[in-house]
Structures are given as C-alpha cells and as structure tokens.
Amino acid sequence: xxxxxxxxACMAAxxxxxxxxxxxxxxxxxRLSYSVFFPPNHVHAILADxxxxxxxxxxxxxxNIDVFTAGMLTKADQCYQGVVSGTSDIGMSCLAYTPGRFxxxxxxxxxxxxxxxxxxxxxxxxxxxxxGPALREIADVEMLYLHAHGPGVLASRKPVHSLADMGGLxxxxxxxxxQIAQALGGAPIAMxxxxxxxxxxxxxxxxxxxxxxxxxxxxxxxVVSFVTESGAIGYTTAMFVAFNKQRWESLPENIRAIIxxxxxxxxxxxxxxWNAADEEGAAYVKGLGIETYRxxxxxxxxxxxxxxxxxxxxVSRTEKLGLPGRAFLSDLQALLATAR
Numbered sequence: 142x143x144x145x146x147x148x149x150a151c152m153a154a155x156x157x158x159x160x161x162x163x164x165x166x167x168x169x170x171x172r173l174s175y176s177v178f179f180p181p182n183h184v185h186a187i188l189a190d191x192x193x194x195x196x197x198x199x200x201x202x203x204x205n206i207d208v209f210t211a212g213m214l215t216k217a218d219q220c221y222q223g224v225v226s227g228t229s230d231i232g233m234s235c236l237a238y239t240p241g242r243f244x245x246x247x248x249x250x251x252x253x254x255x256x257x258x259x260x261x262x263x264x265x266x267x268x269x270x271x272x273g274p275a276l277r278e279i280a281d282v283e284m285l286y287l288h289a290h291g292p293g294v295l296a297s298r299k300p301v302h303s304l305a306d307m308g309g310l311x312x313x314x315x316x317x318x319x320q321i322a323q324a325l326g327g328a329p330i331a332m333x334x335x336x337x338x339x340x341x342x343x344x345x346x347x348x349x350x351x352x353x354x355x356x357x358x359x360x361x362x363x364v365v366s367f368v369t370e371s372g373a374i375g376y377t378t379a380m381f382v383a384f385n386k387q388r389w390e391s392l393p394e395n396i397r398a399i400i401x402x403x404x405x406x407x408x409x410x411x412x413x414x415w416n417a418a419d420e421e422g423a424a425y426v427k428g429l430g431i432e433t434y435r436x437x438x439x440x441x442x443x444x445x446x447x448x449x450x451x452x453x454x455x456v457s458r459t460e461k462l463g464l465p466g467r468a469f470l471s472d473l474q475a476l477l478a479t480a481r
Contacts, residue, residue: 171392173206176229178217178238178335181210183358184414185288185380189233192382192407199399206231217333224383225281233382236287237316238333243278244462248455248469249289250317252374252448253477258352258415260480261289261377266408268473272465283389285382285404288411290352291419292375293318296365297348298341300432303440304447313337313349317451318376322350324448334359341365350376354418357425368426368433373441374448 175193179186186208193206215223220234221242236243237250249268255261265287273284295301297310304326312322313332322329330346334355340346341364349361356362382404389397426433436444452470459466 169203171204171396173204173230173388174214175206175208175231176212176214176220176223176233177208177210178212178220178234178333179210180359183210184418185233185411186210188407188410188414189382191410192403195403195407196400199403200396204396204399212335217335221282221381221383224385227385227388230385230388231285231382233380235315235333236379236381237318240316244459245272245276245278245464245466245469246379247317248459248466248473249287249379250376251452251455251470251473252317252321252376252445253452253474254373254445254481255289255292255375255377255477256481258289258291258377258419259412260477261291261379262287262408262412262415264473264476264480265289265377265379267476268469271472272469279383282386283384285384285400286408286411287379287381288408288415289377289379290354290415291377292352292370292372293350293377294353295348295350295369295371296353296356296361297367297369298344298365299347300367300434301348301369302434302436304443310348311346313340313346313351316378317455318350318378320451320454321374321376321448324451325444326447337361338364352378352415352419352422353426354415354422356431357422358418362422362426362429362431366431368431370433370435371441371444372435373445 175189177186177189190208193208196204196206214229215232217234218238220232221239223229224232236246249265269284269287273279301307307326310327312327312329314322314329315331315333319329319331332340337349338359338361341349341361351361353368356365456467456470
C-alpha cells in the first residue's frame with residue numbers, strides 16, 4: 142500500500158515538473174490531471190475515474206486523464222485555487238471549502254429543505270446554467286458541472302432531540318453550515334470531511350453536520366452514536382468540477398464538445414449516486430445500532446425559524462455587492478418547491 146501511494150505521489154510530482162497537460166506519446170495525445178478530494182473508494186471518486194475514462198474513450202484516446210484522489214494533488218480547500226493556477230487541469234471539491242469566494246453560488250448551500258441528492262444536484266446545475274455565465278466568481282475557470290448531496294443531518298456522540306440539546310455543542314461544519322450550527326445554538330468548528338473522523342474520535346468535536354452517506358463513505362459512523370434529522374432545514378453542500386481556463390481554451394473545439402457532452406451525462410450519474418449513497422448510509426447506520434431521531438413537527442418549525450435569518454443575511458450580503466442573490470434564492474426555492 143505504501144509503495145502504491147509513493148508511486149502515485151511520484152506521478153503527481155512528475156506531472157507538476159513536466160507541466161500539467163503536456164502532450165505525451167503520439168503528438169495527438171493530451172494528458173491532463175484531475176484532483177479529487179474524495180477517498181479512492183468513495184462513489185464520487187469512482188465516478189470521477191469513470192468520467193475520465195469516458196472522455197478518453199469518446200476522444201479515441203486523444204485525451205488521457207490521470208485522477209488523483211484523497212487530496213493527493215491538492216487538498217480539499219486548495220483544490221479550486223489549484224485549478225485556477227494550473228496545479229491540476231481539473232478539480233473536484235466543495236464550493237464551501239473556500240468561503241467568500243462564491244458569494245452567489247454559496248446560496249446553493251442554504252438550509253432550504255432539500256428532499257434528496259437528485260433534487261439538489263439538478264437544482265444546482267439549473268442555477269449554474271442560468272446564472273453561471275454572468276458570475277465573475279467563476280470566470281477564472283471553466284465550470285463543467287456541479288453535484289450536491291442529499292439533506293444534511295446532525296450526527297453526534299450524544300442524543301439531540303431539541304434545540305435545548307444543541308446548546309454549546311461543538312459541531313464540525315463548513316461554509317454556510319457553520320452559520321446553521323451557530324443559529325441552532327451550537328459551537329461550530331470549521332473543518333473539512335477529511336479531518337472529521339479523527340476530530341470526532343478524539344472528542345475535538347461532539348457532532349458533525351453532514352449527509353447521512355458520510356457516515357459510511359467517510360466511515361464516520363464508527364465514531365458517532367446518534368443521528369438527528371430535520372427535514373425543514375435540510376441543507377446541501379454543492380461540489381464543483383472545474384477545468385483550468387487556459388488549458389480549456391487550448392483544447393480543440395471537438396474535444397471540448399466531448400467533455401461537455403460527457404459532463405452533462407454525469408450530472409445524472411452523480412445525482413443518482415448521492416441518493417443511493419444516502420440509502421446505503423442509512424442502512425449502514427441502522428446496522429451499527431445508531432439511533433436515528435426525526436424531529437417533531439413543532440421542533441422542525443422551531444429549527445426553521447432559527448435559521449431563517451441566514452437566508453436574509455445571504456440576500457443582504459449579495460445585494461450590497463450588487464449581485465443577484467435575491468433572484469437566485471427565489472428561483473432556487475421555486476425549483477425545490479416543484480421537486481418535493
């Protein structure tokens with residue numbers, strides 16, 4: 142295993158030395174690097190590899206893409222900047238891991254009661270298609286597509302059945318979920334998924350806001366004992382697949398068309414994978430004997446009331462910047478209303 146990791150690390154170093162995207166083999170072959178923050182056995186890392194292979198197949202081998210998982214090429218919170226700078230040609234990570242960089246698109250992560258990963262992923266891409274072309278916040282890359290997980294839950298080391306149980310609870314969160322944790326009375330600690338297992342195990346945090354699939358996909362079910370579901374404030378975390386702008390523009394139009402075509406198809410693959418992963422995560426949690434508690438209607442309404450100012454703050458902040466936050470939120474809420 143160590144030898145395999147060393148080999149991959151050497152490959153990554155070689156790509157950086159030679160320059161990402163250098164042509165290798167025949168003059169018609171382009172080699173690209175793809176940085177993914179998910180661990181290699183995670184379904185979305187597997188899909189990233191399948192995406193790369195499909196691009197290679199449809200391009201008749203004209204494009205070869207090396208996929209580096211588990212943050213090997215760039216860490217989760219450095220992935221987007223790594224794409225911008227050319228450390229990797231392509232990258233997949235969370236918008237929320239670079240807070241403040243995406244003032245409009247971070248609206249996707251608001252606690253709007255997302256019903257599932259399919260609805261979240263479809264809504265994210267619909268909003269990207271409508272607003273993305275005019276957004277300066279993503280003008281420094283070619284944004285291929287987004288995908289987003291099903292409704293976030295609270296996984297904890299102690300039972301949480303009401304707002305009273307949230308008081309002072311140290312909660313791992315990221316992006317807008319930090320605001321959710323704070324609005325509910327918790328003590329949020331900013332942290333990405335790769336660090337959450339160890340933090341929960343050592344008691345650095347007592348809970349985490351996450352999709353239920355995380356409890357299996359990142360093995361965090363091993364270090365929590367309870368799950369609390371609040372459908373009214375079900376949030377998501379939108380994840381990007383972005384391409385270095387200069388590298389993208391250097392590709393022939395027929396290759397760009399192939400990449401766009403494959404990416405459009407993989408939106409639905411990621412969406413379905415999020416739903417399947419949530420189902421597997423729920424079964425995994427049940428198998429571990431972890432208690433899952435669904436808030437009462439009264440408690441759900443109370444939690445929704447507590448997080449409502451987060452939506453108002455989003456609109457206020459974007460409008461002060463002259464950005465279309467109010468319209469973005471209104472359109473997003475309308476999309477989700479039809480998805481429920």
